[in-house]
Amino acid sequence: MAALRPAGDFDRSYEQDMAVVRRPWQWAGLVVGLLVVLSAPLWGSAYLVGTANTIFYTIIAVQGLNVLTGYTGQISLGQAAFMLVGGYTSALVTTHLGLPFPLAVLVAGLATGLVGLLFGLPSLRVKGFYLAMATLAAQFIIPWLSRHAFPDLLGGTSGRIDVPVPVLLGVSFSEQRLYYYLSLAALIVTTLLVLNISRSRLGRALVSIRDNDLAAELLGVNLFQYKLRAFFLASFLAGVAGALKAHSQRGVGTEFGYGLEESIILLGMLVIGGLGTNLGPFLGVTAVVLLQDLARVTGQFLSELFPAIQSRLLNSFRPIFFGLVLMIFLIFRVARPGPPLADDQGGVAVAAVCAVIRNQE
Amino acid sequence: MDRNAAILSVEDVSLHFGANAALSGVSFDVRPGEIRAIIGPNGAGKTSILNCISGFYRPQQGRILFKGQHDLTQTPTDSIAALGLARTFQNIALYTGLSTLDNLMAARHIHMKQNMLQSMLYWGAAQREEVRHRQVVEEIIDFLEIAHIRKAVVGALPYGLRKRVELGRALAMQPDLLLLDEPMAGMNLEEKEDMARFILDIYERRGVTIVLIEHDMGLVMDISDRVVVLDFGRVIADGPPDAIKQDEKVIQAYLGEAN
Numbered sequence: 001m002a003a004l005r006p007a008g009d010f011d012r013s014y015e016q017d018m019a020v021v022r023r024p025w026q027w028a029g030l031v032v033g034l035l036v037v038l039s040a041p042l043w044g045s046a047y048l049v050g051t052a053n054t055i056f057y058t059i060i061a062v063q064g065l066n067v068l069t070g071y072t073g074q075i076s077l078g079q080a081a082f083m084l085v086g087g088y089t090s091a092l093v094t095t096h097l098g099l100p101f102p103l104a105v106l107v108a109g110l111a112t113g114l115v116g117l118l119f120g121l122p123s124l125r126v127k128g129f130y131l132a133m134a135t136l137a138a139q140f141i142i143p144w145l146s147r148h149a150f151p152d153l154l155g156g157t158s159g160r161i162d163v164p165v166p167v168l169l170g171v172s173f174s175e176q177r178l179y180y181y182l183s184l185a186a187l188i189v190t191t192l193l194v195l196n197i198s199r200s201r202l203g204r205a206l207v208s209i210r211d212n213d214l215a216a217e218l219l220g221v222n223l224f225q226y227k228l229r230a231f232f233l234a235s236f237l238a239g240v241a242g243a244l245k246a247h248s249q250r251g252v253g254t255e256f257g258y259g260l261e262e263s264i265i266l267l268g269m270l271v272i273g274g275l276g277t278n279l280g281p282f283l284g285v286t287a288v289v290l291l292q293d294l295a296r297v298t299g300q301f302l303s304e305l306f307p308a309i310q311s312r313l314l315n316s317f318r319p320i321f322f323g324l325v326l327m328i329f330l331i332f333r334v335a336r337p338g339p340p341l342a343d344d345q346g347g348v349a350v351a352a353v354c355a356v357i358r359n360q361e
Numbered sequence: 362m363d364r365n366a367a368i369l370s371v372e373d374v375s376l377h378f379g380a381n382a383a384l385s386g387v388s389f390d391v392r393p394g395e396i397r398a399i400i401g402p403n404g405a406g407k408t409s410i411l412n413c414i415s416g417f418y419r420p421q422q423g424r425i426l427f428k429g430q431h432d433l434t435q436t437p438t439d440s441i442a443a444l445g446l447a448r449t450f451q452n453i454a455l456y457t458g459l460s461t462l463d464n465l466m467a468a469r470h471i472h473m474k475q476n477m478l479q480s481m482l483y484w485g486a487a488q489r490e491e492v493r494h495r496q497v498v499e500e501i502i503d504f505l506e507i508a509h510i511r512k513a514v515v516g517a518l519p520y521g522l523r524k525r526v527e528l529g530r531a532l533a534m535q536p537d538l539l540l541l542d543e544p545m546a547g548m549n550l551e552e553k554e555d556m557a558r559f560i561l562d563i564y565e566r567r568g569v570t571i572v573l574i575e576h577d578m579g580l581v582m583d584i585s586d587r588v589v590v591l592d593f594g595r596v597i598a599d600g601p602p603d604a605i606k607q608d609e610k611v612i613q614a615y616l617g618e619a620n
Contacts, residue, residue: 210458
């Protein structure tokens, strides 16, 4: 990523060269961006703030998927189920143990990480499609367990339990405008962690598994250990995202989704935003969420223009528009040099994007 | 011919895939500080023996002693790097999605100490470690004259440069023994001469022992100290280049057509 710079402008140390934010305009962009995001609840509508909140915790889940699928090249179709684990864990430790919210989120992440390790074990033996099948098992087992195991704790067949409103330092985060800051804080922390992973020993080991696992082994990377680390990190982040989602929705359980479709959509968001790039989760999640709105608005506008076919337009316009825009998105993504998709992952990626489009109908 | 002095000794190695014997009773040794060439016609088992040494293939018979004490046929593949052995591949096995710099940094994996948590926090010791290893890597980048592609993504580089980056990645592991599988295949004369110069420099200035598979006879005879010739999975000759050139069996099997 060699950006052109004015003559005479150069780094004076490797620390400078390796820094994430290093140009004055990058600092300026960061400050302005943070100011806008921090002040959004003051000037934004309730709808905007609520949507942004959803985008924030979804990005965290997709960041986890990015570590696993984008960096390490291991496809997972169970991210939503891992979010469910995180949501339940956080709900249970706050309700029954009275843990404070930040600690509960951390515990939720760690617990989900351990569950993820369990489902990562098959990655020693299988790759590609077959690993996707193995993670699919998680996506079916976990929600099933949540409805059938410990009905007193997990809500049984009702598929939901209530989650308390987080209270920190005497402030109750019941309002979306306040809760927004919790999600934002978590997102900032996870973004820093993910950035650091991608530029250090851990991240290089993960990418080397994706790009050439034989060579990685010869360069001293223990494949199994590092794949498990990737699974742990992915589920850790899913757990954090799940905890945030549960507290935001004040409830958790299969009633709130967490199904296979959601897992595939998370993967679709990642593919759309860019596998294996740190910006990918941000672009993908924001694009998919905002496009839904854009499609709705454009559809309404068109139906006013063509009242004769109004009913048909409103039904079919959204998926068509969505599919078209995503195709454009993908074409431009693919044209750009970057980590290529392995052959057996391309199919899964296409399927994931199709699921996102289908979801619009 | 002190056998104990050998940095690598391949002893009676046999490898077969089903009924096909790839290697039958292959034995040779590599002494510290020499360039050892392995030659032979296509399908003779040159790459197979390299794959046995680097732990990809497990021979059914025989052993491969590294530094007199480690039997590589019994060592897990991912532990071989730390013993001081590195290799390049016939058809380039770089991390195509990473930059040249990151490919070389990835080779520092075995020399770096930071754990998962330190990598995630990237603070203090971890950052200092990254900078320290960056200095080692930059020195290799200078040596191989690839500074201009330092931050280019490797997948987009031309073939000759990728070969050079792969050599750099192997060097960044700071091995005692370097296995090169056809480092000059598919190169033009100029690129070949560059590569030969780098190999000689690695050997002379860095004191790395080199095992080389190469098809260019003139070049092999010029730069190697001793040559082992394989044909149909057997050693048919072993000795200094001058003796190999005169060897009847070698001429019949291989050189006859080439020269």
